[in-house]
Amino acid sequence: MREVFHQSLEDVRARLVEIGELVTVAIDKATRAFSTSDVALAEEVIEADQVIDDKAIALDELAIQILARQQPVARDLRIVVAALRVSASLERMGDIAEHIAQLTRMRFPERAIPKGLKNTFTQMGELDVEVARTLTELLRTEDLALVETLRNLDDQLDDRHLAVFEKVLSDNWQGEAAATVDATLASRYLERFADHAVSVAKKVAYLATGDWTPDTNTIAVIAASGELLD
Amino acid sequence: MREVFHQSLEDVRARLVEIGELVTVAIDKATRAFSTSDVALAEEVIEADQVIDDKAIALDELAIQILARQQPVARDLRIVVAALRVSASLERMGDIAEHIAQLTRMRFPERAIPKGLKNTFTQMGELDVEVARTLTELLRTEDLALVETLRNLDDQLDDRHLAVFEKVLSDNWQGEAAATVDATLASRYLERFADHAVSVAKKVAYLATGDWTPDTNTIAVIAASGELLD
Numbered sequence: 384m385r386e387v388f389h390q391s392l393e394d395v396r397a398r399l400v401e402i403g404e405l406v407t408v409a410i411d412k413a414t415r416a417f418s419t420s421d422v423a424l425a426e427e428v429i430e431a432d433q434v435i436d437d438k439a440i441a442l443d444e445l446a447i448q449i450l451a452r453q454q455p456v457a458r459d460l461r462i463v464v465a466a467l468r469v470s471a472s473l474e475r476m477g478d479i480a481e482h483i484a485q486l487t488r489m490r491f492p493e494r495a496i497p498k499g500l501k502n503t504f505t506q507m508g509e510l511d512v513e514v515a516r517t518l519t520e521l522l523r524t525e526d527l528a529l530v531e532t533l534r535n536l537d538d539q540l541d542d543r544h545l546a547v548f549e550k551v552l553s554d555n556w557q558g559e560a561a562a563t564v565d566a567t568l569a570s571r572y573l574e575r576f577a578d579h580a581v582s583v584a585k586k587v588a589y590l591a592t593g594d595w596t597p598d599t600n601t602i603a604v605i606a607a608s609g610e611l612l613d
Numbered sequence: 614m615r616e617v618f619h620q621s622l623e624d625v626r627a628r629l630v631e632i633g634e635l636v637t638v639a640i641d642k643a644t645r646a647f648s649t650s651d652v653a654l655a656e657e658v659i660e661a662d663q664v665i666d667d668k669a670i671a672l673d674e675l676a677i678q679i680l681a682r683q684q685p686v687a688r689d690l691r692i693v694v695a696a697l698r699v700s701a702s703l704e705r706m707g708d709i710a711e712h713i714a715q716l717t718r719m720r721f722p723e724r725a726i727p728k729g730l731k732n733t734f735t736q737m738g739e740l741d742v743e744v745a746r747t748l749t750e751l752l753r754t755e756d757l758a759l760v761e762t763l764r765n766l767d768d769q770l771d772d773r774h775l776a777v778f779e780k781v782l783s784d785n786w787q788g789e790a791a792a793t794v795d796a797t798l799a800s801r802y803l804e805r806f807a808d809h810a811v812s813v814a815k816k817v818a819y820l821a822t823g824d825w826t827p828d829t830n831t832i833a834v835i836a837a838s839g840e841l842l843d
Contacts, residue, residue, distance in 0.1 A: 460677060564782065567798060
C-alpha cells in the first residue's frame with residue numbers, strides 16, 4: 384500500500400512538472416509575442432491554454448482518486464492537498480500568459496508595448512520565463528535553494544512593476560490613454576505571475592520541512608536560506 | 614461516524630458562510646471608501662483582511678483534519694475538497710477588497726475615482742456588494758437559483774468593465790495618466806471579484822447535482838436554470 388502511494392505521488396509530481404513545463408512555454412511565447420507584436424505566436428498561446436486547463440483538471444481528478452482509494456493521513460495527506468493547490472496556481476499562471484497574449488492580439492497591428500517601456504517589459508518577460516523555469520525545477524527536484532531564487536526573481540519583478548508606474552506617472556510620459564491602460568495591465572499580469580510562483584514555492588518548502596504551521600515554516604526555510612525576512 | 618461527518622460538514626459550511634459575510638463587509642466598505650475617498654474606512658478594510666486570511670487558514674486546517682480522521686470517499690470527499698477551493702476563492706475576494714482600499718489610500722487626499730467615471734464605479738461597487746451577499750446566501754442555502762443570479766450580476770459587471778475602457782479610450786477622455794491607471798486597476802479588480810464568485814458558484818452547483826464531470830455538470834445546471842450558455 385505504501386509503495387502504491389509513493390508511486391501515485393511520483394505520478395502527481397511528474398504531472399505537476401509537465402504542467403510547469405507547459406506554463407514555461409506559454410509565458411515564453413506570450414512575452415515574446417507581446418514584445419514583437421507577433422499575433423500568430425499570441426494565437427498559439429491562447430489555443431494552448433486549454434491543454435494546461437485540461438491537464439490541471441486531470442491532475443485534480445487523480446489527487447481526489449488518491450485521497451479516496453489510499454486515504455493518506457498526516458504528511459502524505461498534506462502532500463496531496465498541496466498538489467491540488469499547486470495545480471490551481473499553475474493553471475492561473477497559464478491564464479496570465481493567455482491574458483498577455485490577448486493583449487497582444489487586441490492591439491495588433493499596433494504594438495502592445497508602449498513606447499519608452501520596451502526594455503522594462505522585455506526584462507519583465509525574461510524574468511517571468513526564468514520564474515517559470517525555476518519553479519518547474521523546484522517541483523522536479525524539491526531543491527529548496529530555488530525558493531530563494533524565486534523570491535529574488537519576484538523582487539526584481541516588483542522593482543520593474545514599480546518602475547512602470549513611475550514612468551507612466553512621470554511628467555514626461557507622453558503615452559496616450561491606450562498605452563497607459565496596456566502598460567498598467569501588462570505590468571500587473573507580469574508581476575502577478577511571479578507572485579503565484581512564490582506562493583507555490585512556499586507550499587513546496589512547507590511540505591519539504593514537515594513543519595505544518597505555514598507561516599512559521601516559511602520563515603524557517605527562508606531564514607535557513609539566509610535571506611532577510613520581508 | 615456518518616453523523617460525526619455531517620456535523621463536521623455543517624461546521625465547514627458555517628465557517629464558509631462566516632467568511633462570506635466578512636468578505637461582504639470588506640467589499641462594501643472598500644467600494645464606499647473608494648467612492649468617497651474615505652481613508653479611515655479604507656484602513657479598516659486593510660486591517661480586517663488579516664481576519665479573513667486567518668479564518669481561511671483555520672478552515673483549511675479543519676478540512677484537512679476531516680480528511681485525515683473521517684476519511685470520506687465519493688461525494689463526501691469531493692465536498693471537503695471543494696470547501697478548500699471555495700475558501701481559497703473567498704480569501705482572494707478579500708484580497709481584492711483590500712486592493713481597492715489600498716488604491717483609495719494611495720491617492721488620498723485626492724479622489725481615487727477618475728472624473729466622469731463616478732457613476733460607473735459606484736454601480737460596480739454596488740454590484741460587487743450584491744455579488745458577495747448572493748454568494749454568501751448560496752453558501753448558506755445551496756439554492757441553485759442563486760447561481761443564475763450571480764452569473765447575471767457578473768454579466769452586468771463585465772458590461773461596466775467594458776464601459777470603463779470605452780470611456781478611457783474615447784477621444785473625449787481628459788484624465789491624466791494617474792486617472793487612467795486607477796480606472797484600469799479598479800475596474801479590473803471589481804470585475805475579477807465577480808469572476809471568483811461565479812467560480813465558487815459553479816463548485817457549489819457541481820456538488821449539489823452530483824455529476825462529477827465539472828464542465829458537463831455546470832452546463833447541466835445552467836441549462837436547467839434556463840440561461841443560455843456563454
